[in-house]
Amino acid sequence: MKSVFLLQLQRLRRAPITTVTFFILTIAFVYMLAGGESQGKMSILTFTDYLLSEEIAEEWIERLNASEAFEFQLVEETVARETVSSGNASLAVKLMESDYRLLVATDDPNRYVLEGYVKQVFSEEIQIRELEKLGVSHETVNSYLQSGPLNLDTTSLEGESGSFEYDEQLQILFGMTLYFSIYTIMFNLMNVAEEKRLGTWSRLIVSPIRKWQLYLGHLLYCFLIGYVQIVIVFLLFKYVFAYDLGNNFGYILLVIASYTFAIVALGMLIIGVVKSTQHLQAIIPIVATSMAMLGGAFWPIEIVTNQMLITISQGMPILYGVEALKGVAMYNYGLFELGETLSIMILFGVICMGIGINLMERR
């Protein structure tokens, strides 16, 4: 077993390009999507009607930018129209003297939230203007506003308060890291298919080494490669980019281990079904991508409303991986809460591994 394992490591040392590339891609991609300077604020393009003077437009922008969730930028009308129509932005806001319009090409869910906010800013300003005509100053209204009759308190079921924006960065970090690790694991597992093709596998079988040692050597190597990749990425984002991954890194390690096991086992199943490396090359990206889409690695699964798809998503290990990681990082899940998701992943792994090895042995 040890020698099989070391052989794989030696292979990695000789031809590290694939593994290293995926490792770098993960970091670059997560950093590009989640990091950057935008820090959770969603930037919204605004433009003005030709009738509106720049000063008034700037005033509106300033009022609008008091928001924590949005950042409004004033651009030329042609730029805004171009960006929206080419699908690069889902909407833009057109400012008028005392009104606004939303410019929409393809719709997205944030529109409801944005619309509510812009409407509130505009209607408040217009009402204040009316009040000023009556001789009531803006400051008086603001001082009364401090002690308004209602407050809104938002909590999660576990009693944690948080915000809706915070979640997106972690979603990208977890989803993308788990997604890219599928490639690292499965492309490394392709060594098995390659060995079978070249005949090394048969020679190893007739050697004194036991069958289980042979499998375990390969699986352990793939597990370790995937595990180390995910852990390094998380450590990097925790310590270098200061992402808040919660206080319990030990549980995160546990979740990663179960997830990696499930993916290694899934890889085993795929190799059991698809024999040629050519086909594996084609099938792995497609399996990984569709699994990530269905399992909510690219966007939070909560935005999916279709019942059938929700049911399908329950069969995807990546769903449980992302959920469990979010649970630990955001809601301080303990072992008790994690128990169910962890055992589902392990069960998934055991089943896939069983079927996969059976298929490998059959033919």
Added chain:
Amino acid sequence: MHSFLKKDILILLRDRSELLLLLLMPFILIAILGFALRGLFSGDPEPLQISVAIVQQDNEKAGIEKFLSDQRDQGFSEEVIAELESVAFKVSPYTLLNQVFKDERLREMITIIDMNLEEAELALSSEEIAAILTFPTEFTFLSLKNMLLNDGGGSELQVTVNDYGSLQAKVFQSIIQEFVRALNFETAMTQALSEEGIVIEEWDLRDIELGGIETVTSKDPITSFEYYTFAIAVMFVLYVASTLASKAYVEKQQQVFNRILLSGKHPISYLSGKIISAIIIAFCQLLILFTSSSLLFRPFQDVDVMFWAGILLISAILSIGVGGLTAVLTALTVRFDNETFSSVFSGGIVTIFAFTGGSFIPVANMAEIVSVIGDWTPNGAALSAYLQWKQGFTFDSILPFMGRIIGLSIVLIASSVWIFPRRRSF
């Protein structure tokens, strides 16, 4: 040249499973995405549906009664009390909020179920509902006291969500937030006015008509199926490049490539065979995808011949872009005798291209660099062109996107010719 083309197409046709994957998978994904994210796009039959539970720990009537009897004890005259009573019934936050929920737009979107706390928490944790809205005890009493008499700290609405990722919860929370803010603002204004001694009977500015939606052209916004038909098509057509490049690897391994060179053919004719077959295969894939998807999901309603002509043209240009990518991948694979390029491309690069090009979600929310990269990827440029064409833009406006793809293809093909080995290597 002709025989090279025949060879490449035959190889692909013989490999049924791979062909099926290239054609069937995008189809499944269009269905997945179209269904998964529908309702987020206007023009869809089903708008977003939000179920929420209301937990009422307060009794509105009793609250108002308590408020009034409190004032009686303070020694207000019956006349004042009667007036306060009529105002209190009108502005009681619970009543106002119910009016908000009855608003035409929200009525279709939000389903409200009355529950007690335990039921609601159970329903929330099993994700039957998106959020719980709790009216705490004394809610009406405390908020009225603040609103009408500016006395005390008011009360608090509680929204409980299962987790913060839920879109439904996010939208619902923002609706409540908006309501709270509007109510506070109005109260502040009334109080400010009365401080100045101005009494206004009906403050009706709240109902002023504001805002509205404009589309970029006179046509309707793009629906989710339309968006994802284009988005997934431009992504999957990229896999043609890696597939053909990995075939080149096999040909190198099996000495097919070396035998071709021994036959006296110029090495570049092998490469150009690959490029042309990539263009043809990519074009066929797009064509099949658009036809079958429009038959099955019926995304493109009321379009004319011009629309399809434009789609064909953009598809042809995109196919040339795929040809360019194939050229580089094939050249790298043959030159370095390594399969890594096509696996990194199909595994990592395609995903990055798809993301930055907006195949999964519109890129506007991401850092600027993302959309800049996206605009220069063949799939991103083609997606923009498709979307603009669908919205009824003129030919001139989609020309720059097509120019970009052509320019990119020229660069890619030129560099592939430079990379491609001229002599046999072992």
